[in-house]
Amino acid sequence: MTTTLADARVVTPEGVHDGWLTIEDGRITHVGRGAAPGPGHGLGGRYVVPGFVDIHNHGGAGGSFPTGDPDEAGRIAAMHARHGTTTLVASLVTATLDSLSRATSALADLCEDGVLAGIHFEGPYISKARCGAHDPALLREPSVPEFTGLLKAGRGHVRMITIAAELPGALDTIREAAANDVIAALGHSDAGYEQTIAGIEAGARVATHLYNAMPQLGHRDPGPIAALLEDGRVTVELVNDGVHVHPAMLRLAYRAAGPGRTALITDAMAAAGVGDGSYGLGPLRVDVVDGVARLADGPGAGSIAGSTLTMDAAFRRAVHELGLSLPEAAEVTSLTPARVLGLADRLGSVSTGRQADLVVLTEDLRVAGVMRRGAWITEP
Structure with missing residues (x-):
């Protein structure tokens, strides 16, 4: 037909x-x-x-990928599809290894069915100092044997893992990820400039939500942001929701990285497509007020906890707030993230x-x- x-x-x-x-x-x-x-x-x-490609998404429609519930995950994917996201990676958050393994196995079934394009581990191998909306009690030092166990649970559908480059074992785990065609992303990290470069040299190729959960730019201490922006091998994720990053800093990153290395993401959580209220994000509770998600309690109370963004809104903001042309907006919401996943030929x-x-x-x-x-x- x-x-x-x-x-x-x-x-x-x-x-x-x-x-x-x-x-x-x-x-x-x-x-x-x-x-x-x-x-x-x-x-x-x-x-x-082109249909939008979201490589960092925790949920929506009142549901959350970290629960590993297949029906819930299907509702999330369907809601984001109505907002134009035709390729979606399910992001998990820090949890026990058993919980991560169970959720990964369940979501792998949806990957095999074509509902999801892969699984992303955002944690547990991240910095306590920059953990944001992750339970610090569950963070771990990177471990190659643990990571390979999670890969087995994913049956070839684990696409990305976020790692803090400064942690013991991080570089070996990044190398293992690269050897298994898993994208290593640097983020939720307290690394300095040189440590970040070491992570890139080990094989990291993505910056997890640039600016957020990492040391900020300094003219004498450039930190990870400068290292990630200046290396042509790295694609930088940006949350363009008007909350995570000021538009001026988004424009700065875009000018440094260009459309070929900039991928807009939602970092969406359960409230996306629903509205204000109280929601879960892994083991933590999140309150959403006026569309802004923040941790409800615990050591990180008040920290931004994902977004309520959808990719169509990110596209509009790219044009109206960042001044991108329509082809440029399509590149950062579709082509570049597809390239990250190795799918740009399809x-x-x-x-x-x-x-x-x-x-x-x-x-x-x-x-x-x-x-x-x-x-x-x-x-x-």
Whole structure:
């Protein structure tokens, strides 16, 4: 079956043009300019952008990936899909090894079913000094044997692990991750400039939510941020929700890293798509007030605890707050994170041969329709 989307403003890596595209067997087969050569689904001049790729997401729709509940995880993925996220990595938080292993095994089933694109361990190998919304009592020093045990539970679906480079055993664990095609990310870390460079040299290739949960830039003590921004091998995650990072600092990071090394993420937790209230994030409780999630109690009470962001909102903010063009916004929400996952040859852009993961946006960049693998999730 062939589907033609006509009368669209198509956002490609090369620019924005009035045109059309055809989809067959879940893939884009043609991207054309001007009027479609035959009848099609008219979009009324609305934008077509690639489906969003979120590589750091803890939950939404009232649910949380760390519980490992398959039904809950399915609801989370469905809610984010309605907001345009067609490729989603499930992020876990610090917990006991048994809890992590059980959740990983359960989520691996959803990866095999194509609901999720992988699993991300944010903890337990992170710094107590920079643990944020993680239970400090459950943090551990990195261990290669422990890590390989978690990999076995994931059955090939563990895609990323966040590690503090300064911890004993961190560099060996980063090397082990790289050897197993798992992305090592540096974050929740008290590392200095040189320690961060050592982590990159060991194989780390992502900065977990740059600026947050790490020492800040200093003109005599540059710290991890400078090391992560200046190394062309590192992709930096940014939470563009108006809470985690000031827009000026987001623009600074973007100018340093460029669209090819900037990946917008949600870092979403259970309240995303729902609203204010009290929620769980792993073993901790989080209060959400006016859309801002903070730890409710314990040593880190008041710390930011994830976000209520969805990727469509991150896309809008990229255009309206950061001044990105539509192709640039599509790159940082789709193509670059797809590249991080090694999937840029399959998805992440509106290009011939790519998977037909598409988001239809109105003039004010609101979601009007979502297609995944050639099938409408929400039909415009």
